[in-house]
Amino acid sequence: MKKGLAMFLALGLCLGMTACGGQTEQTTEGDGLKEVTLVLDYVPNTNHTGIYVAQKSGYFEQHGLKVNIIEPGDNDATTLCAVGKAEFAVTYQENVTYARTASEPLPIRAIAAIIQHNTSGFISRAEDNIQSPKDFEGKVYAGWQAPSEEAVLKAVMAGAGADFSKLTMVGATGSGLESMGDDIDIQWEFEGWAVINDRMQGYDINYMPVKDLDSRLDYYTPVIITNEDMIENDPETVQAFMDAVKQGYEYAIESPEAAANILHEVIPDTDMDFLLESQKFLSDQYSLDSDTWGLMKDEVWDGYTEFMYEYGLIDHTIPASEQYTNQFIK
Known part of the structure; x- marks a missing residue:
């Protein structure tokens, strides 16, 4: 069994043993709103702006929902959604x-892509002149040390004719260039967060x-998921949730400054100038x-699934249709 699969199964077993009655009980508020839970992949950031716009602007209420937005803490958002501890989750x-x-x-199934393209990449100090994965040889890379991370590094280095064994991998202690100090040469960051912050600094x-x-x-990161019980037995709630979330992201697309102000209310300690950029x-x-x-494509899912299989992250492939649906994107 691959390490990544074992991680999911172990966590799923743990949560299943400690769960109180399996599926989350959906409640209806006195005002007729159905209460559901969305668990984030991480702390609130601009990946999540449309969700908070939907909450702040009343879009969820307009679609009959009261949505509790929570952070994952020490748990995994994907598994929490799968075992019914949350109706929806943000994951990858x-x-x-x-x-x-x-x-x-x-x-589980993915029901929307929050961002259409992968906006992450490798950062390094300009003075080190690391222009290609070929230049990773002899360098120190800091990351979260997941199997998929190593697979990506192997792939991009092989594509550039580089020897992966000549790269030293260590655990990251933070995000951005400042966290790298003098000992780290390369990190993997999201352009919309750490890269923008580094340049502004x-x-x-x-x-x-x-x-x-x-x-x-160029895979989807992040995505919104739900569990199959919701899709099969309560598609009306899934549709209402997605209609509101889509409305929130469309607002953020059209009005980034106003959307940033809404998110700033959620994370007031974040610098507003940075948040706006x-x-x-x-x-x-x-x-x-x-x-x-929100729309997703088979070729994106199939391409990264084949990549994961090629590099031993999974032991078999499955079609895109078993991993996502566009049925709730109108």
């Missing part, structure tokens, strides 16, 4: 593929988008090259 394409290809597949950096290094790495960047990215926000 690779996590969906891990879950769906496990020996006991977790019953005056750092001179090189940035290599992973999607430009291997087309299969991050939001302007992502507002241009949410539905880039798509007819509408």
Whole structure:
């Protein structure tokens, strides 16, 4: 069993043993609103702006919902959604593929892509002149040390004719160039967050988008998921949720400054000038090259699934149709 699959199954077993009655009980408020829970992948940031716009602007209420937005803490958002501890979650394409290809597949589906393209890549100090993965040889890379991370590094280095064994991998202690100190040469960051922040802080950096290094790495990160019980037995709630969320992201696309102000109410300790620059960047990215926000494509899912199989992250492939649906994107 692959390490990534084992992680999901172990966590799923733990949560299943401690769950009180399996599926989350959906309640209806006195005002007729159905209460549901969305668990984020991480702390609130501009990836999540449309969700908070939907909450602040009353879009959820307009669609009959009261949505509790929570952070994952020490748990995994994908598994929490799969075992019914939350009706919806924010996660990543690779996590969906891990879950769906496990020996006991977790019953989830992606229902929207928050961003159409992978906006992450490798950063380094400009003075180090790291222009290609070929230049990773002899360098120190700091990351979260996941199997998929190592696979991506192997792939992009091989594509550049570099020897992966000549790269030293260590655990990251933070995000951005400042956290790298003098001992770290390369980190993997999101352009809309750490990269923008580094540049605003005056750092001179090189940035290599992973999607430009291997087309299969232009996968969806992040995505919104739900569990199959919701899709099969309560599609009306899923549709109402997605209608409100889509409305929120469309607002963020059209009005990045106003959307940034809404998010700033959620994370007031974040510098507003930075938040606005991050939001302007992502507002241009949410539905880039798509007819509408949220839509997903088979070729994106199939491409990264094949990549994961090629590099031993999963032991078999499955079709895109078993991993996502566009049925709730109108």
